[in-house]
Amino acid sequence: MNLIAILAENIKSNQKNQWYSFLQNEKFLVEKHFDWLSLNINIESKSIIGKGTLNMAGKSYIILLSYSPYHSYRYDRIYIQDSSIEYNNDIHLYWDKSLCLYHPKFDKPLLNTIPLYKMIPWISEWIVFYEQWKKYGVWLGDEIKHSL
Numbered sequence: 001m002n003l004i005a006i007l008a009e010n011i012k013s014n015q016k017n018q019w020y021s022f023l024q025n026e027k028f029l030v031e032k033h034f035d036w037l038s039l040n041i042n043i044e045s046k047s048i049i050g051k052g053t054l055n056m057a058g059k060s061y062i063i064l065l066s067y068s069p070y071h072s073y074r075y076d077r078i079y080i081q082d083s084s085i086e087y088n089n090d091i092h093l094y095w096d097k098s099l100c101l102y103h104p105k106f107d108k109p110l111l112n113t114i115p116l117y118k119m120i121p122w123i124s125e126w127i128v129f130y131e132q133w134k135k136y137g138v139w140l141g142d143e144i145k146h147s148l
Contacts, residue, residue: 011112015069019046026067029117037063037120046070048116056127063123067116074104075113078123091133092126092143099126103144 001009015022020041027039027048037052047068054061062081069075077098087093092100101122102114129141 008112012069015113019069022069023048023067026116029115030120033117034120037065054123054127056124057131061127065116069113076101076116076119078119080123080127085130089145090139091130092139092141099123101126106144 023041023046027041030037030039030048030050034052036054037050039048039050041047042049045066045068047066047070050063050065050067052063054063064079064081066077067075071077077096078101079098085091085093085097087095087097094100099122101119125141129139132138132140
């Protein structure tokens with residue numbers, strides 16, 4: 001294991017050991033910038049649980065999220081509550097229908113996780129690209145194909 005991997009593991013370990021403080025900071029930053037989301041820290045799951053309605057171009061999207069250092073692979077699980085959105089690699093969804101907002105290896109900053117407050121604007125971008133995909137059949141946003 002190289003030094004960078006060791007440091008990254010130490011950071012993740014500290015975030016797990018100090019999970020409540022870590023999540024309090026994340027929650028504070030989101031609430032400071034995004035008043036349309038309602039967030040709570042769930043003690044049992046050691047995660048932030050959130051829900052909100054995002055209004056764009058005359059349409060409302062119900063957003064559900066969970067954020068925790070205890071989630072495997074990535075801290076975020078962000079969903080759009082809409083039964084018409086079906087799993088499809090072309091629209092950047094994971095198998096559980098959570099949004100694929102970034103590449104978990106290539107887009108993460110060195111030695112760190114992506115803070116939740118930085119991900120929230122990416123939900124709007126995902127929606128714009130999704131609506132364009134429905135219209136044109138092509139994902140027009142930057143992407144790394146899931147088949148890699």
